[in-house]
Amino acid sequence: MDNARNRLRINMISWLSYFFTGSLVSTLGIVLFPVSQAFGKTPAFIGQMFTLMNIGLFLPIMVSGMLMRHVHLGTQLIVGSAISALTCAALFIFPANITAFGVGVFLIGAASGIMMAIGSYLVVRINDDAKARSANLIFTDFFFALAGVVLSLVLGYLFKHGASWLAMYGAMGILSVLMIILCLGVKFPIVKQTASDMPVSGTQEPWGIAAWILCFALFCFLLAEPVFTMWLPTWLKEQFGMAPDQAAYYITTYWTVKSIGLFVNQFTVRFIKLRTYLLASTVVGLFSLVLAANSAAPGLILVCAGLFGFCNSGLFSGLMSYGSLQVRNSPPTLTSALLTIGTIGTLVFSSLSAFVYSQWGLHWALNTATVAYVLLLVSLVAACITSKAEKLGVPVRIHGA
Missing domain, CATH: 1.20.1250.20 (MFS general substrate transporter like domains)
Structure with a gap:
């Protein structure tokens, strides 16, 4: 071949x-x-x-x-x-x-x-x-x-x-x-x-507090998104009596708009700073999530589900990039830490939201995503305040995990 x-x-x-x-x-x-x-x-x-x-x-x-x-x-x-x-x-x-x-x-x-x-x-x-x-x-x-x-x-x-x-x-x-x-x-x-696979030693450049905060931000993101997509169809069936295909259409809209955003946002970040892009996407994403999880209007929920998908389209890669840029020569161990800690959100989302469902009902199970997104915004602001990326002079652009 x-x-x-x-x-x-x-x-x-x-x-x-x-x-x-x-x-x-x-x-x-x-x-x-x-x-x-x-x-x-x-x-x-x-x-x-x-x-x-x-x-x-x-x-x-x-x-x-x-x-x-x-x-x-x-x-x-x-x-x-x-x-x-x-x-x-x-x-x-x-x-x-x-x-x-x-x-x-x-x-x-x-x-x-x-x-x-x-x-x-x-x-x-x-x-x-x-x-x-x-x-x-x-x-x-x-x-x-x-x-x-x-x-x-x-x-x-x-x-x-x-x-x-x-x-x-x-x-x-x-x-x-x-x-x-x-x-x-x-x-x-x-x-x-190789030597770069070895654990971080005391002689290597320290990662800094912002890198660890961004690990937590990734955890929050990878907790919020699957909670939203998991419980929204059930919420729509219970709250509005929707048929399965109607409820599925809302999730289809989320992923369709997110896929469009994956194409659009690779150009967007060429013109604005990554930090600005992440903050703007998270703020608008939180606003749309709050409306989607709490509105009594199905049409508004559909629009907000799509907007939420667009805002989320670049967050994973953006957070991974911003975390890796906290060190001048980012080691594989930093990328591994970001991915592993973030993936814990995917690990616990169903059990955590199912527990919330059993204790406080379907509405709060869905709004577990809202709480996680609020924590994402708070942690991202804290990371921006303590970030070393801008001081290091590394070009801050999305480049993936």
């Missing part, structure tokens, strides 16, 4: 890895009600069950550095995808077994974590040029949002016409098989351990 074709296949693997994870995470709100009905459980209980998926996703990301140095990238992807495909098949064989469901979502989540970690690494590794890397990182992020658009539309339509919750995991099984096919015959880059 020639280099150009191999590079294209590797990029496609990265795109599919983000599409797979986006499919799994962004559709939880749509699949939550059909699953709770099928097993005769409350949405709060099923929300707690989805914590197993988040644990599965988090663990490979946490140990990805070690895994990638000791296990071939292609082997990890093929084995993880095979386990995911077999797990999806097993769910069809044992559709009424709640234990099988719990084990299944954990294993599929683990496969997603492997794909996400390797997909992110591959984009950075094969694109040496900074501009090419930025473009490919943003384009790869687009596939996460695209999954939310496609799967929300498809599942909303299928559930409206009486399809089982298993339709979701049938789609995941197909994506797993596609990943295996893409990986066959690809020459993956070899991961070698």
